[in-house]
Structure formats: structure tokens, C-alpha cells
Amino acid sequence: MLDNVDKQILGLLQKNAKLTIKELAEELNLTTSPIFERIKRLEKEGVIEGYVALLNPERVGKGQVVFCNVSMPIYTKENIENFENIVRSMPQVLECYHLAGLVDYQLKVYVKDIKEYDDFLKQLAEIQIVKVHSSAVVLHDVKYSTVIQID
Amino acid sequence: MLDNVDKQILGLLQKNAKLTIKELAEELNLTTSPIFERIKRLEKEGVIEGYVALLNPERVGKGQVVFCNVSMPIYTKENIENFENIVRSMPQVLECYHLAGLVDYQLKVYVKDIKEYDDFLKQLAEIQIVKVHSSAVVLHDVKYSTVIQID
DNA sequence: AGTGAAATGACCCGAGA
DNA sequence: TCTCGGGTCATTTCACT
Numbered sequence: 492m493l494d495n496v497d498k499q500i501l502g503l504l505q506k507n508a509k510l511t512i513k514e515l516a517e518e519l520n521l522t523t524s525p526i527f528e529r530i531k532r533l534e535k536e537g538v539i540e541g542y543v544a545l546l547n548p549e550r551v552g553k554g555q556v557v558f559c560n561v562s563m564p565i566y567t568k569e570n571i572e573n574f575e576n577i578v579r580s581m582p583q584v585l586e587c588y589h590l591a592g593l594v595d596y597q598l599k600v601y602v603k604d605i606k607e608y609d610d611f612l613k614q615l616a617e618i619q620i621v622k623v624h625s626s627a628v629v630l631h632d633v634k635y636s637t638v639i640q641i642d
Numbered sequence: 643m644l645d646n647v648d649k650q651i652l653g654l655l656q657k658n659a660k661l662t663i664k665e666l667a668e669e670l671n672l673t674t675s676p677i678f679e680r681i682k683r684l685e686k687e688g689v690i691e692g693y694v695a696l697l698n699p700e701r702v703g704k705g706q707v708v709f710c711n712v713s714m715p716i717y718t719k720e721n722i723e724n725f726e727n728i729v730r731s732m733p734q735v736l737e738c739y740h741l742a743g744l745v746d747y748q749l750k751v752y753v754k755d756i757k758e759y760d761d762f763l764k765q766l767a768e769i770q771i772v773k774v775h776s777s778a779v780v781l782h783d784v785k786y787s788t789v790i791q792i793d
Numbered sequence: 794a795g796t797g798a799a800a801t802g803a804c805c806c807g808a809g810a
Numbered sequence: 811t812c813t814c815g816g817g818t819c820a821t822t823t824c825a826c827t
Contacts, residue, residue, distance in 0.1 A: 493702070501702070504695035508659055511820060522796055527822065538701045543694060543788050544655035550689045551644070551652065551792045556739065558748065575784045582791035588707065592778035597709065601790055627743030633726045637694050637788065639752055640733035641702045662803060673813055678805065796827075803820075810813080 493538070496521070498641050500529055501538070505638040508542045545637070553601040556629040557608050560594040561621045570620045577618055583611055594624045644689070647672070649792045651680055652689065656789040659693045696788070704752040707780040708759050711745040712772045721771045728769055734762055745775045 493501075499519055503510055512523045512530070519526065533539045548554050563570055578587045578598065586599040602608045605628070615623055644652070650670055654661055663674045663681070670677065684690045699705050714721055729738045729749065737750040753759045756779070766774055 501695070501697060505697060506694065508693040508695045512822090513820065523821075524797085524823085525795060528794090531822095536701070537698050540696045540698050542659040543657065543696060544652070544659045545691045545694060545788060546652060546656060546790050547688055547691050548790055550687070551790055553790050553792075558739075558741070558743075579785050582789075584785060585787045585790070587784035588709075589781045589784055590709070590778045591781050592709075592776070596784070597778070625743070627741040627748070630740045630742050633738035633740055633747070634730050634735060636736045637696060638733075639697050639699055639702055639704050639736070641704075663805095664803070674804080675806085675814085676812060679811085682805095794827100796825105798825095799823090801820105801822075803818105805816105805818080807816090808814090810811105 493641070496525075497529060497533065497538075500526065501533065501641060502638075504530075504539070548601060552603050555602050555604050555608065556632070557600045557602065557605075558627040558629070559598040559600055559612075559615070560596070560624045560626070561598065561615070562595045562624050563621050565620065566595075574618060574621055581614070583607075596621070644792070647676075648680060648684060648689075651677065652684065652792060653789075655681075655690070699752060703754050706753050706755050706759065707783070708751045708753065708756075709778040709780070710749040710751055710763075710766070711747070711775045711777070712749065712766070713746045713775050714772050716771065717746075725769060725772055732765070747772070 496519060500515060503515060503518065512526050516523045516526045530539070548556070563574065574596075575587075575589075578584050578596075583600050583602060584598050585601055588597050589595065590597055600608065600611055602611060608626070608628075612623060612626070615621070647670060651666060654666060654669065663677050667674045667677045681690070699707070714725065725747075726738075726740075729735050729747075734751050734753060735749050736752055739748050740746065741748055751759065751762055753762060759777070759779075763774060763777070766772065
């Protein structure tokens with residue numbers, strides 16, 4: 492479904508979405524037309540989900556990342572839907588995963604500082620159906636990337 | 643340092659980096675020149691770190707996310723540097739954070755399936771300076787976003 | 794699936810307020 | 811900092827291979 496040229500295009504666009512079709516064409520020894528059509532196909536098929544600008548969290552006043560682990564004591568379909576919808580609507584939460592592990596959910600939260608995280612925990616506490624199990628404060632980023640390895 | 647127009651531009655570009663300067667200008671009731679110059683300024687100042695294409699992990703054969711928690715028993719500067727450099731070079735690891743918590747590091751790993759995660763763990767085991775403490779398999783994504791809330 | 798060329802439209806940079 | 815306007819270059823389409 493993805494040939495070698497597709498994979499190369501995806502690899503390059505994951506690193507830099509501002510590459511022009513012309514630059515991609517030169518890199519892959521093709522003309523602009525096939526590159527253009529392949530990209531359109533990959534977008535339409537949903538392989539490419541979108542193009543975004545990545546910001547420096549510190550420069551926009553959200554330099555503190557905290558992972559919040561929560562459990563759901565009464566594990567019903569309704570509670571799950573309810574909680575997941577609330578989480579999706581919280582802008583501080585950039586990622587949330589339902590885990591098979593010691594806790595039910597892990598939330599990645601972007602805040603200005605620990606004080607702001609405290610405010611967030613109070614918001615979470617209002618959702619009666621989950622309990623905060625633990626929080627892990629990030630000391631520093633070792634790696635942050637959005638590039639998925641395609642083999 | 644960031645005025646209201648900057649914040650609006652950043653908010654829009656975080657959601658869709660393919661918006662044209664013209665479209666941004668119309669949205670914010672300005673002409674193209676100030677929008678163009680503000681974006682260039684935000685890029686130069688490092689507020690905007692880059693533009694990337696986001697892919698659908700399943701569509702590229704990396705639909706399984708696993709969190710890997712590791713600890714570093716002998717906690718020296720050399721071991722830290724060493725481990726962090728190895729992690730940064732591993733393409734399966736998209737994110738890695740040094741935590742203040744029960745474990746020292748958390749790695750977010752993208753793999754095809756659990757078998758491939760097993761291979762990854764074997765690679766990690768070769769690094770003698772860290773010990774895998776636990777793994778948490780993702781059952782499903784509740785939320786994945788790269789959009790940082792700017793207030 | 795690819796090339797090449799032509800039209801459409803975006804980017805970018807002045808001059809001026 | 812903004813508007814306006816124009817030159818340059820990338821995107822997009824199409825006829826052909």
C-alpha cells in the first residue's frame with residue numbers, strides 16, 4: 492500500500508512540512524506532478540492526518556509537563572465515556588491513554604508551574620468517578636518527537 | 643512578548659499549519675504583510691519550533707503504543723548522558739522524560755505489535771546501566787494533541 | 794505512473810502612511 | 811505596525827508518453 496517513494500515523502504514531511512513539492516521532487520529524482528499526486532493521495536487516505544506548527548512550551552508559558560495517573564474505581568461504560576469526554580475537552584491535557592497496567596489512565600498535562608498543576612488537580616477532583624493515583628513531575632525532556640519510524 | 647494577534651496566529655497554526663497567510667489575514671482582519679512578518683518573527687525567536695506532518699500510526703504499521711518505565715540504579719552523570727544519547731537515537735522512542743517519581747525515566751514507544759515491543763525490550767536490556775521497571779500497554783488513545791493552550 | 798509546460802495563486806519585499 | 815501593490819516562485823492542472 493505504501494511504496495518506497497511514499498515512505499520517503501512521509502519521512503521527509505514528518506520532519507519538515509514546509510518542504511516544497513519542488514524540493515521533494517529534487518530529493519527523490521522526480522518531477523513535481525507525481526509528488527503532488529502522491530501527497531494528495533496520502534492525505535485523502537488518512538495516512539497524513541494533518542500539518543501542524545510545533546511550539547516551544549517554555550516560550551508560551553507552559554514549560555512544566557506532569558504525568559497524572561488516575562484510576563476509575565467503578566468501571567462502567569458510562570463512566571468511561573463520561574471521563575474520556577471531559578479529558579478531551581481539557582486544553583491542559585495534550586495526551587491521554589487508557590492503559591493496561593497498574594493505573595487505568597495516564598494524562599500528559601502542560602502547565603506553567605506546579606501551582607497551575609495544583610489547580611488542574613482540583614479540577615480533576617471534581618470529577619467524582621476517577622481517583623488520582625499519582626503524579627510524576629518531569630525534570631527534563633530527553634526526547635520529544637512526532638516522527639514515526641516507517642519500515 | 644506575545645500580544646493577542648500573535649497568540650491567535652499560534653493557536654491557528656498549531657491546528658493547521660497549511661493555512662495560508664491570506665486566510666490568516668482574513669480571519670484576523672489584517673492584511674498579509676503583518677501576518678507574514680509576525681510569523682517570521684515567531685519562527686526566528688524560537689516560539690515556533692517547526693512545522694511537521696502528523697501521520698496515522700496504524701496506517702503506517704505502528705499502531706501499538708507502550709510506555710516503558712526504567713530506573714537507573716547507579717545514578718552518575720556519565721550514565722545519564724550515556725543513556726539519554728542512546729534513547730535519542732532509538733527511532734521507536736518518540737518521547738522520553740526524566741521524572742521525579744517512582745521510576746527515573748518514562749519512554750513512549752511506537753511499535754507494530756507486542757512482538758515488536760519484545761524486540762525493543764531486548765535492545766534496552768543490552769544497555770547495562772538501566773533496568774526496566776515496568777511496561778504499560780496502551781489499550782486505546784483517548785486524546786493525542788500537539789496544541790498547547792496559550793493564555 | 795511518469796514528464797513538461799502553462800495558469801493560477803501564494804509568498805515576500807518594497808514604498809508610504 | 812499597518813496598507814497597498816508588484817515581482818517572483820510554488821502549486822496545481824492537463825495533454826502526452
